[in-house]
Amino acid sequence: MLRYVTTNPGKVREAERYLPDGSVERLDFDYTEIQADGLGPIAAQGAREAYRHADAPVLVDDAGLFVEGLDGFPGPYSSYVEETLGVERVHEIAADLDDRRAAFRCTLGYCDGDGFAATPDPVDRGDRDAAAAAGPDGEAGCGDGDADADAGPLPVKLFEGYVPGRIVAPRGDGGFGYDPIFEHDGETFAEMDTERKNAVSHRGRALEKFAEWFADR
Numbered sequence: 001m002l003r004y005v006t007t008n009p010g011k012v013r014e015a016e017r018y019l020p021d022g023s024v025e026r027l028d029f030d031y032t033e034i035q036a037d038g039l040g041p042i043a044a045q046g047a048r049e050a051y052r053h054a055d056a057p058v059l060v061d062d063a064g065l066f067v068e069g070l071d072g073f074p075g076p077y078s079s080y081v082e083e084t085l086g087v088e089r090v091h092e093i094a095a096d097l098d099d100r101r102a103a104f105r106c107t108l109g110y111c112d113g114d115g116f117a118a119t120p121d122p123v124d125r126g127d128r129d130a131a132a133a134a135g136p137d138g139e140a141g142c143g144d145g146d147a148d149a150d151a152g153p154l155p156v157k158l159f160e161g162y163v164p165g166r167i168v169a170p171r172g173d174g175g176f177g178y179d180p181i182f183e184h185d186g187e188t189f190a191e192m193d194t195e196r197k198n199a200v201s202h203r204g205r206a207l208e209k210f211a212e213w214f215a216d217r
């Protein structure tokens with residue numbers, strides 16, 4: 001049984017649509033979010049820690065909002081910023097910017113304690129650049145840059161998803177987190193139902209890639 005590791009029930013609602021019934025259960029485990037410029041090292045480290053905790057295959061979901069006019073902030077710090085400033089303040093700050101383009105990014109980290117061929121290159125190619133398209137998926141193994149001597153060489157397979165949009169005044173009651181202030185194609189994510197958000201979202205894209213790979217393994 002695969003454990004979807006998150007403290008955020010909103011993520012699980014979206015993820016369930018991509019994973020076969022009965023093949024996954026939520027693990028409410030608050031893994032350590034290391035400080036890093038990109039989501040890849042955070043997801044990789046989190047997956048290793050969660051795997052050690054669960055002793056079962058795990059999928060960790062690290063996501064963030066990257067505002068172009070703020071050089072990608074809050075990015076990997078999105079959770080902290082939501083808790084401290086709050087979503088409406090982020091909109092107020094962005095309202096003063098000329099460039100309100102933004103992107104959501106999601107990196108999924110899968111670890112089952114088994115070996116993938118570990119590659120030395122991390123997938124972190126600069127999540128700060130909100131305009132850059134998500135690149136190919138990668139594997140983070142030994143020497144993947146998330147330097148934690150205790151983490152050991154457990155290989156982690158990473159999957160990325162990206163969606164462009166812009167920051168707007170809050171609209172809509174659905175979704176979670178920054179959804180009310182993130183507009184894509186004329187609608188905020190909070191105005192979309194789960195199915196519609198999944199069809200375009202960063203998480204949907206990453207989950208689609210994961211689900212395909214997982215089924216074909």
Ligand SMILES: O=P(O)(O)OP(=O)(O)OP(=O)(O)OC[C@H]1O[C@@H](n2cnc3c(O)ncnc32)[C@H](O)[C@@H]1O
Nearest residue numbers: 006007008061062063064078079082176177178179
């Ligand atoms: O780490 P876990 O336990 O999964 O839960 P979290 O909510 O802290 O998850 P992240 O660190 O990945 O999320 C960073 C922030 O981005 C927000 N976020 C993530 N995905 C989102 C989405 O699809 N829509 C809106 N906000 C999102 C989320 O609410 C956090 O404030």
